[in-house]
Amino acid sequence: MPTDRLSVIFSALADPTRRAILARLTEGDATVTELAEPFEISLPAISRHLKVLEGAGLIVRSRSAQWRSSSLRAEPLREATAWMDRYRQFWDVSLDRLDAHLQRLQQQAVESDVDPTPTERISP
Amino acid sequence: MTDSIATDELVIERVFDAPRELVYRAFTDPDQLAQWFGPVGFSVPRDSVDISVTVGGYQRFVMVNDDNPEWSSPVDATFTEVIENELLVGTEEFEGVPGLQGQTSMYMRLEFHDEAGGKTRLVIRQGPYTPEMEPMARAGWESSFTKLEPLLTALAG
Numbered sequence: 001m002p003t004d005r006l007s008v009i010f011s012a013l014a015d016p017t018r019r020a021i022l023a024r025l026t027e028g029d030a031t032v033t034e035l036a037e038p039f040e041i042s043l044p045a046i047s048r049h050l051k052v053l054e055g056a057g058l059i060v061r062s063r064s065a066q067w068r069s070s071s072l073r074a075e076p077l078r079e080a081t082a083w084m085d086r087y088r089q090f091w092d093v094s095l096d097r098l099d100a101h102l103q104r105l106q107q108q109a110v111e112s113d114v115d116p117t118p119t120e121r122i123s124p
Numbered sequence: 125m126t127d128s129i130a131t132d133e134l135v136i137e138r139v140f141d142a143p144r145e146l147v148y149r150a151f152t153d154p155d156q157l158a159q160w161f162g163p164v165g166f167s168v169p170r171d172s173v174d175i176s177v178t179v180g181g182y183q184r185f186v187m188v189n190d191d192n193p194e195w196s197s198p199v200d201a202t203f204t205e206v207i208e209n210e211l212l213v214g215t216e217e218f219e220g221v222p223g224l225q226g227q228t229s230m231y232m233r234l235e236f237h238d239e240a241g242g243k244t245r246l247v248i249r250q251g252p253y254t255p256e257m258e259p260m261a262r263a264g265w266e267s268s269f270t271k272l273e274p275l276l277t278a279l280a281g
Contacts, residue, residue, distance in 0.1 A: 091136045091248060093163040098150055101160040102142040 009076045012056035017041070018049050022058060025072040032068065136248040144236045147244045148209045151234060152177045154185075162187045166197075179206050183214060201232065210236055 012018060021035055036046040050070055053059045057076045062069050140147050150156045154173035161168045172186040181203045189195035201214035212234040235247040 090163050091134075094161060095136070095138045095246070097160040097162075097164075098147075099138075099140055101150060101156070102140055102146055105146060106142060 005076075008056045009058065012052050012058055015049070015052075018053055021046075021049060021053065021070075022072060025059065025070060029062075029069045029071040032070075035070065134248075134250045136250075137245060138248075139239055139243050139245045141241075141243050143242055144209050144238060144244045147246055148212075148236050151183075151212060157185065161185070165190050172198075177203065177206055177208075177212075179203055181206070204231075 013022075017039060020038065024030060024035060024038070032043055032046055032050065035050070036043050039046065050059065050061065053070075054061060057073055059070045059072055062071075150160065152175060154170065154175050157175070158168045158170040158173050166187045166189055168185050168187055172184075172188075174182065174184045176182050183199065183201045183203065185199050187197045187199070199216065201216040203212065203214050205211055205213035213231060215229050215231045217229050231249075231251065233247075233249040235249075237245040237247065239245045
């Protein structure tokens with residue numbers, strides 16, 4: 001079992017049904033029955049998914065037993081986003097450098113009035 | 125590539141104010157690649173770059189940390205699809221990574237699309253990011269970038 005907080009969040013998000021439930025909750029609070037509607041799985045199965053989401057802090061459930069509804073909590077998702085942003089940074093920063101490189105190349109081409117397009121093929 | 129298997133991809137798009145040929149060349153010409161690849165604080169020594177742009181060909185280079193040259197990261201990918209100025213698909217095999225069973229393969233797909241005004245839209249797809257990749261990615265729970273991102277973007281704003 002994952003123990004750190006982010007691992008719990010990501011393992012909760014790793015399931016497509018749970019992601020679909022979260023997507024539904026972005027439109028507003030919903031009961032178990034409402035959440036189960038789009039899926040061909042039982043209410044107890046949906047309840048188990050909700051328990052996982054609740055455990056990860058991704059949703060809160062109201063106490064009213066009869067119309068127990070779930071609502072979304074955005075904070076853990078922000079943590080997850082921040083983590084992924086770090087992961088993306090490699091490409092973001094590399095592509096910034098590529099952008100600068102391409103601008104430089106084209107500037108040089110303009111200055112020397114030479115077509116920057118390669119004419120020779122690399123492959124044999 | 126269909127959506128059904130795209131649940132564990134990292135997808136990055138960027139528009140460059142440069143023609144497709146130029147952007148493509150930045151990835152396939154060793155002199156070019158060495159000039160820009162890698163995050164700030166890392167460089168790619170020109171003599172480490174070896175590229176053969178054909179199906180079955182290779183793209184090899186090493187990213188070296190500027191402050192600590194011991195900290196380096198070699199890349200050794202094999203091209204599986206090549207369409208000049210349009211598409212590059214490569215795979216990389218990883219072996220003997222602690223915690224990984226046997227061999228693991230990752231792909232990287234680079235698409236070069238024309239955009240209005242002589243610009244180029246680059247689409248990078250990289251994956252799969254599966255739980256088994258944890259030791260490599262330092263944390264392996266990022267199993268759902270593609271499906272997750274619209275949701276995260278909607279919520280985190």
